[in-house]
Amino acid sequence: MIEAFSPRKDLEDHQADLRAVQDLLQRHRLVEKLVERQEMPKRQLVESLVHRQNLAELRAKLDAMHPADIAYVLESLPLEERLVVWILVKADRDGEILLEVSDAVRETLIRSMDSQELVAAAEQLEADEIADLAPDLPEGVIHDVFQALPIEEREQLRSAMSYPEDAAGALMDFDVVSVREDTRIDAVTRYLRRFDSLPHHTDQIFVVDRDERLKGVLPLSKLIVSELEHSVADVMVTDVVTMQARDRAREAAKAFERYDLVSAPVVDERGKLVGRVTVDKVVDFIRSESQSELLTQAGLREEEDVFSSVWASVKNRWAWLAINLMTAFIASRVIGAFEHSIEKLVALAALMPIVAGIGGNSGNQTITMIVRSIALGQVQREHGRKLLAKELGVSLLNGLIWGSALGLIAYWLYRKLPLGLVMTAAMTLNLALAATAGVLIPLTMVRLGRDPALGSSVLITAITDSGGFFIFLGLATLFLV
Amino acid sequence: MIEAFSPRKDLEDHQADLRAVQDLLQRHRLVEKLVERQEMPKRQLVESLVHRQNLAELRAKLDAMHPADIAYVLESLPLEERLVVWILVKADRDGEILLEVSDAVRETLIRSMDSQELVAAAEQLEADEIADLAPDLPEGVIHDVFQALPIEEREQLRSAMSYPEDAAGALMDFDVVSVREDTRIDAVTRYLRRFDSLPHHTDQIFVVDRDERLKGVLPLSKLIVSELEHSVADVMVTDVVTMQARDRAREAAKAFERYDLVSAPVVDERGKLVGRVTVDKVVDFIRSESQSELLTQAGLREEEDVFSSVWASVKNRWAWLAINLMTAFIASRVIGAFEHSIEKLVALAALMPIVAGIGGNSGNQTITMIVRSIALGQVQREHGRKLLAKELGVSLLNGLIWGSALGLIAYWLYRKLPLGLVMTAAMTLNLALAATAGVLIPLTMVRLGRDPALGSSVLITAITDSGGFFIFLGLATLFLV
Numbered sequence: 001m002i003e004a005f006s007p008r009k010d011l012e013d014h015q016a017d018l019r020a021v022q023d024l025l026q027r028h029r030l031v032e033k034l035v036e037r038q039e040m041p042k043r044q045l046v047e048s049l050v051h052r053q054n055l056a057e058l059r060a061k062l063d064a065m066h067p068a069d070i071a072y073v074l075e076s077l078p079l080e081e082r083l084v085v086w087i088l089v090k091a092d093r094d095g096e097i098l099l100e101v102s103d104a105v106r107e108t109l110i111r112s113m114d115s116q117e118l119v120a121a122a123e124q125l126e127a128d129e130i131a132d133l134a135p136d137l138p139e140g141v142i143h144d145v146f147q148a149l150p151i152e153e154r155e156q157l158r159s160a161m162s163y164p165e166d167a168a169g170a171l172m173d174f175d176v177v178s179v180r181e182d183t184r185i186d187a188v189t190r191y192l193r194r195f196d197s198l199p200h201h202t203d204q205i206f207v208v209d210r211d212e213r214l215k216g217v218l219p220l221s222k223l224i225v226s227e228l229e230h231s232v233a234d235v236m237v238t239d240v241v242t243m244q245a246r247d248r249a250r251e252a253a254k255a256f257e258r259y260d261l262v263s264a265p266v267v268d269e270r271g272k273l274v275g276r277v278t279v280d281k282v283v284d285f286i287r288s289e290s291q292s293e294l295l296t297q298a299g300l301r302e303e304e305d306v307f308s309s310v311w312a313s314v315k316n317r318w319a320w321l322a323i324n325l326m327t328a329f330i331a332s333r334v335i336g337a338f339e340h341s342i343e344k345l346v347a348l349a350a351l352m353p354i355v356a357g358i359g360g361n362s363g364n365q366t367i368t369m370i371v372r373s374i375a376l377g378q379v380q381r382e383h384g385r386k387l388l389a390k391e392l393g394v395s396l397l398n399g400l401i402w403g404s405a406l407g408l409i410a411y412w413l414y415r416k417l418p419l420g421l422v423m424t425a426a427m428t429l430n431l432a433l434a435a436t437a438g439v440l441i442p443l444t445m446v447r448l449g450r451d452p453a454l455g456s457s458v459l460i461t462a463i464t465d466s467g468g469f470f471i472f473l474g475l476a477t478l479f480l481v
Numbered sequence: 482m483i484e485a486f487s488p489r490k491d492l493e494d495h496q497a498d499l500r501a502v503q504d505l506l507q508r509h510r511l512v513e514k515l516v517e518r519q520e521m522p523k524r525q526l527v528e529s530l531v532h533r534q535n536l537a538e539l540r541a542k543l544d545a546m547h548p549a550d551i552a553y554v555l556e557s558l559p560l561e562e563r564l565v566v567w568i569l570v571k572a573d574r575d576g577e578i579l580l581e582v583s584d585a586v587r588e589t590l591i592r593s594m595d596s597q598e599l600v601a602a603a604e605q606l607e608a609d610e611i612a613d614l615a616p617d618l619p620e621g622v623i624h625d626v627f628q629a630l631p632i633e634e635r636e637q638l639r640s641a642m643s644y645p646e647d648a649a650g651a652l653m654d655f656d657v658v659s660v661r662e663d664t665r666i667d668a669v670t671r672y673l674r675r676f677d678s679l680p681h682h683t684d685q686i687f688v689v690d691r692d693e694r695l696k697g698v699l700p701l702s703k704l705i706v707s708e709l710e711h712s713v714a715d716v717m718v719t720d721v722v723t724m725q726a727r728d729r730a731r732e733a734a735k736a737f738e739r740y741d742l743v744s745a746p747v748v749d750e751r752g753k754l755v756g757r758v759t760v761d762k763v764v765d766f767i768r769s770e771s772q773s774e775l776l777t778q779a780g781l782r783e784e785e786d787v788f789s790s791v792w793a794s795v796k797n798r799w800a801w802l803a804i805n806l807m808t809a810f811i812a813s814r815v816i817g818a819f820e821h822s823i824e825k826l827v828a829l830a831a832l833m834p835i836v837a838g839i840g841g842n843s844g845n846q847t848i849t850m851i852v853r854s855i856a857l858g859q860v861q862r863e864h865g866r867k868l869l870a871k872e873l874g875v876s877l878l879n880g881l882i883w884g885s886a887l888g889l890i891a892y893w894l895y896r897k898l899p900l901g902l903v904m905t906a907a908m909t910l911n912l913a914l915a916a917t918a919g920v921l922i923p924l925t926m927v928r929l930g931r932d933p934a935l936g937s938s939v940l941i942t943a944i945t946d947s948g949g950f951f952i953f954l955g956l957a958t959l960f961l962v
Contacts, residue, residue, distance in 0.1 A: 009722045011732045014739070015858060068739040076859040078867065189705065198702035201743065203684055220701045221679035224670065241490045251492045257768060258495070258549040260761035262682065262743055279760050280741035286764065287738060290771030291853070297778060298849035298938075299842055306854040307867075310874035317846045317875070324842045325883060328835040329890070335831040336894070342823070342830045349823045349830035350816040353946070354809040356834070361780055361805045365798050368779035372772070373787040377496065378557040386559060386788075393791035394798070402806060409810070413817070457779075465834070 014069040017061070021073050024058040025081050059088045067093055071100035074109070078307045083112050094121035099129055104305035106136055119144045127153045128173040128275075131160035159245075159274075168252040169245030171285060172266050172275040175199030178206040179232055181215050186228035188218070201278035203262035207236045213271045216240060242267050243277065249285055250375075256282045297457055299324070320458075327462035331356070334466045338473035341481045347414045348476050351423060354406060356468035359430035362398060363460040366391050366438030371452045374442055381443060388439045395435035399428030418480055426472035433467045434460065495550040498542070502554050505539040506562050540569045548574055552581035555590070559788045564593050575602035580610055585786035587617055600625045608634045609654040609756075612641035640726075640755075649733040650726030652766060653747050653756040656680030659687040660713055662696050667709035669699070682759035684743035688717045694752045697721060723748050726755065730766055737763045778938055780805070801939075808943035812837070815947045819954035822962045828895045829957050832904060835887060837949030840911035843879060844941040847872050847919025852933045855923055862924065869920045876916035880909030899961055907953035911945060914952070918944045 031051050062070060062085065070089060074082050074097070086109055089097060094113075098106055098121060110118065118137060122130050122145040134142055146154060156174050163169030177198060179188050188205075192198065204219040216236035226235045242265050243252050255261065256279055266275045295303065299320030304313060335342070335352070342348050370387065373379040379387070403424040411420030437460050442452035512532050543551060543566065551570060555563050555578070567590055570578060575594075579587055579602060591599065599618060603611050603626040615623055627635060637655050644650030658679060660669050669686075673679065685698040697717035707716045723746050724733050736742065737760055747756045776784060780801030785794060816823070816833070823829050851868065854860040860868065884905040892901030918941050923933035 009720060009740075011722075011724055011728050011736050018858075066740065072739070072858065075857065076861075078864075192705045193707075195706050197706060200741065201684075202702050203682075203743070220705065221683050224673045224701065224705070225676050225678060226674075239490060241492075243492055247492050255492050257761075257764050258553070259490075259547065260681065262684065262760065279743065279764070280738075283738050283741075283760070283764060283767065286767055286771075290767075290775070293775060294771070294778070294853070295849065297775070298845045300846055300850060304850050306850060306859055307871075310871055310878060313871070313875045314878050317843070317879070320846070321839060321842060321879060321883060324839060325835070325887070328838040331838075332831045332835050335834070336828075339827045339831060343827045346820045346824045346830075347817075349827075349833075350813045350820060352830075353816070353834060353837070353950075354806070354813050357809040357812075357946075358802060358805060361802060362798070364779045365781055365801070368776065369781060369785050369787060372775070376556065377499075377553065378787055380557075383559075390788075390791055390794070394794045397791060397795050398798070398802060402802060406806070465838075469834075 014066075014072050017065055017069050018073050018076055020061055021058065021085065022077075024054060024061065025077075025084065028054045028058070028084065055088065058085070059090075062089055067096040068100050070097050071105075074101055075105050075305075079108060082108065082307075086112060091117065091120060092124060095124035095129070095133075098133055099125070102303050102305070103136070104303050104308060106133075108305065108308075110136055115141050115144070119148070123148055126173065126175075127156035128160045130157055131170075134161055163245055166249050167245060168243045168247040168249050168266065168277060169275075171249055171252060171277045171281040172245060173199075173278065173281075174275045175202075176206055176265070176273060176276050177202060178208045178212075178273060179218065181207050181209070181231070181233040181236060183232045184228070185223065185226045185230050185232065185235065188223065188232060189228070201263050201280060204237075206265050206273055206276070207232055208273050212273055214240070214242065214265050214267050214273045217265065240265065244268065245274065250289070252277055253282045253285050253289075257286075293453060296454070299458075323458055327458065327465065330462065331465040331469055334469045335473065338469075338477060341473055341477045344481050345419075345476065347410075347416075347419060348473060351410055351419075352469055352472050355423070355426050355430050355472045356465045358402065358427065359434045359464035359468045360461045362395060362431050363434030363438045363464045364457055366394075366435055367442060367456050367460050370439055370442045371456055374446060374452050379443075381447065384439065384443050388436065391435035391439050392432060395431035396428065399424075399431040403427030403431075416480075419476075422472070422475045422479055426468070426475050429471045429475075430464060430468040433471070434464045437463045495547075495553050498546055498550050499554050499557055501542055502539065502566065503558075505535060505542065506558075506565065509535045509539070509565070536569065539566070540571075543570055548577040549581050551578050552586075555582055556586050560589060563589065563788075567593060572598065572601060573605060576605035576610070576614075579614055580606070583784055583786070584617070585784050585789060587614075589786065589789075591617055596622050596625070600629070604629055607654065607656070608637035609641045611638055612651075615642055644726055647730050648726060649724045649728040649730050649747065649758060650756075652730055652733060652758045652762040653726060654680075654759065654762070655756045656683075657687055657746070657754060657757050658683060659689045659693075659754060660699065662688050662690070662712070662714040662717060664713045665709070666704065666707045666711050666713065666716065669704065669713060670709070682744055682761060685718075687746050687754055687757070688713055689754050693754055695721070695723060695746050695748050695754045698746065721746065724758065725749065731770070733758055734763050734766050734770075738767075774934060777934070780939075804939055808939065808946065811943065812946040812950055815950045816954065819950075819958060822954055822958045825962050826900075826957065828891075828897075828900060829954060832891055832900075833950055833953050836904070836907050836911050836953045837946045839883065839908065840915045840945035840949045841942045843876060843912050844915030844919045844945045845938055847875075847916055848923060848937050848941050851920055851923045852937055855927060855933050860924075862928065865920065865924050869917065872916035872920050873913060876912035877909065880905075880912040884908030884912075897961075900957075903953070903956045903960055907949070907956050910952050911949040914948045915941065915945045 031048065031054065074085060077085060094117070098109060101109065115138065118141045122133060122137065122141065125133070130145060146157060149157060160169070160172065179191065202220065204217040206214060207216040207218055209215055216238040217240050218232055218236045222235055241255050241259050241261060243255065245266055255264065261279060263276050263278045265273055266277060268274050291303065299317065301316045301319055304316050370379065406427055407420035407424035410423040411417055441456055441459055445452040512529065512535065555566060558566060575598070579590060582590065596619065599622045603614060603618065603622065611626060627638060630638060641650070641653065660672065683701065685700040687695060688697045688699055690696055697719040698721050699713055699717045703716055722736050722740050722742060724736065726747055736745065742760060744757050744759045746754055747758060749755050772784065780798065782797045782800055785797050851860065887908055888901035888905035891904040892898055922937055922940055926933040
């Protein structure tokens with residue numbers, strides 16, 4: 001039954017592609033191993049029929065694949081095999097594929113190409129796409145590409161490269177189809193029929209006045225059902241979500257989510273149409289944003305090529321470990337200050353990590369929720385007091401429940417009632433500290449105009465670690481020793 | 482200049498809306514306070530002109546707002562004010578708005594409605610949308626809604642409700658426009674013009690045979706530029722990404738990302754067209770998936786209404802704290818086993834959290850990267866050995882660098898060379914343990930058919946904590962005490 005429409009593409013097809021490529025590479029490797037073992041001279045290998053057949057087959061397979069699927073294969077191969085495949089990919093698809101792979105893998109591919117190849121790859125792309133690649137390209141290559149572009153596209157490239165990565169302009173392309181509002185619908189259809197094909201993600205065409213200022217949009221789904229003798233002005237939609245190139249990309253993405261957009265016009269301060277943002281770029285942006293949030297939370301500087309070298313990985317993870325070492329050192333010095341008490345009552349050493357650990361957990365729960373609500377725009381500064389009251393309530397309740405449980409356990413382990421009471425009190429206080437810091441850190445960050453997500457987890461863990469040790473050992477010193 | 486096209490919607494407009502609603506609520510509250518202070522009898526308040534005017538103004542403001550913007554306002558208001566606004570929202574928009582708000586806020590709204598209101602709200606929606614709300618609706622309401630639906634939609638609702646949340650079917654709607662392949666393009670355009678408007682996100686119409694089996698798609702952008710006398714078969718695209726309702730939603734979302742789709746047909750096992758998935762649903766899915774990853778990492782069971790009650794929050798965070806308490810307890814018992822050594826050399830108590838902490842961090846870096854690569858399909862089982870070798874390399878390098886630094890610091894603090902050496906050795910070993918666990922845990926999870934992301938962070942932290950304490954205190958006991 002499925003054969004009835006074999007050209008269709010199933011969701012697992014790209015994985016089958018990967019396996020096919022891996023099989024072909026495997027065969028390729030077997031032949032090469034013969035050479036390594038010197039069972040076949042190198043020259044003979046290159047000329048060998050089997051070898052050439054393998055490569056031809058691999059190349060044919062790659063030619064039939066979608067650029068995004070080739071990108072997937074490249075990402076999934078260890079470096080050596082990745083480069084074998086990369087060399088076989090038709091040169092005129094290099095640009096497209098470079099756009100699809102992750103930053104880390106793109107670096108490895110670009111490093112394997114000379115400037116001539118890079119210029120050729122970039123020249124296949126449109127201005128906004130070249131701008132996306134630009135940060136990874138050598139200076140000279142960008143210069144050469146720039147020189148080779150027609151004037152209009154040069155302007156576009158210059159403008160696309162001028163936006164920071166977190167601006168809506170970085171998501172923008174220049175593939176806008178526009179008409180005037182006094183045009184008749186039948187004229188619009190005739191005009192559109194002159195195109196070989198409309199730009200990708202054209203769900204609407206833009207309506208502008210003679211100064212190129214945006215007046216509205218004409219959705220294709222509306223154009224198609226409109227009477228031919230109407231004018232554009234009759235059927236166009238004027239309640240249009242528009243963005244400016246300097247708007248934050250995150251806000252642009254939220255507008256796409258909120259209003260279920262496929263494309264949105266970008267205008268300048270004067271309302272002149274300068275480009276558009278399409279949902280495919282927004283999807284990529286949302287994905288990469290959420291990935292980098294996850295990576296940052298785990299202390300990775302950036303996306304890492306899973307097959308990268310040991311040294312590249314060490315560099316990527318270095319900064320975070322250094323920060324963590326510093327906070328751990330501070331916590332260690334807090335403990336050091338109480339060594340005298342620990343010497344007298346060694347149970348403290350065994351119990352103190354519990355107080356610190358639970359505090360860190362609870363604090364991370366609070367701060368994650370607050371940071372998220374701030375990002376969604378749900379929390380304003382004036383809510384601070386309300387939120388703090390609530391979180392303190394949560395922490396007191398948790399402190400009493402878990403603190404009492406731990407107090408009992410401490411008593412049961414060491415048969416010292418005062419130790420149990422100190423444990424309960426320290427837990428409750430550290431949870432309250434965690435709640436307070438969890439609310440105040442992100443709200444303060446916002447007030448200082450910083451991203452509340454950045455480093456919030458490190459900061460709160462540092463506070464609850466050192467704070468937890470201090471509270472617990474301090475109380476113990478006061479009441480037990 | 483901006484006034485030239487005032488109907489346009491800027492990215493900040495919804496925030497201005499929120500502020501406007503808050504101002505109106507503020508005025509509303511001021512009047513109510515007069516009643517509370519008994520400076521005005523309740524009956525007089527209700528009848529008071531000011532009061533009625535305030536509410537009318539608020540209602541007018543809400544009527545003019547997009548459902549998604551009202552949802553944003555509802556999310557951003559504390560419970561009491563949220564319900565004031567909710568009552569003022571026109572009843573015929575309830576359904577749409579319930580779809581837009583987060584699960585946690587939806588619960589609070591639904592709790593405030595009686596069954597009649599809920600049935601009325603659900604009846605405004607399409608089958609796939611009702612299915613989205615269904616988990617939050619009381620049994621009786623779903624029954625009533627079901628009875629009220631026409632037969633075709635009943636079938637759709639039944640089918641939509643039958644898919645688990647993580648299946649592509651859960652993203653599916655039934656708004657498909659389809660034509661036969663032997664139709665002429667001009668007939669297609671005439672057919673489409675009979676619609677008042679095409680369903681949202683119609684970027685392509687589906688081409689089916691007389692048994693409703695999918696033969697291809699006809700993108701609107703292609704339809705618009707096609708010659709009228711061609712037949713659909715001449716211009717349709719047959720290389721179509723299709724999904725089945727039982728495919729995993731995550732795979733469906735990846736296909737949208739990979740191939741930049743706006744909509745995709747859903748077929749059954751026989752290739753019969755049953756519905757479609759659109760990019761707006763995919764964007765929501767990606768967002769909620771990444772949110773729940775972040776929340777899970779921080780130990781929150783689910784999305785939390787930031788203004789929810791203390792008790793609801795405690796329940797949401799309970800499970801994680803309990804697990805954490807258990808792992809902390811185990812670590813504490815490991816330390817307890819070495820109390821004798823700590824008593825003799827109390828510096829161990831101060832240094833041990835550093836070894837455990839850095840191990841936890843490094844392990845989380847490794848496991849996050851591996852889990853992410855598995856999710857992207859880049860890592861297969863056969864890569865295990867290669868990845869382990871690399872991660873061990875990274876950990877040894879880090880162990881030597883940071884371990885030596887810490888060894889020096891320990892020596893400097895306590896003037897004991899052997900203590901410094903034990904510190905360095907323990908750091909290196911714990912980092913190697915972290916690397917091993919970081920690679921093996923997710924790969925084992927995959928082999929067992931489980932989600933490698935779930936609980937991986939807790940597990941690795943537990944291992945590096947207990948392991949770190951054991952290694953450090955064990956070495957110290959062997960060589961120092």
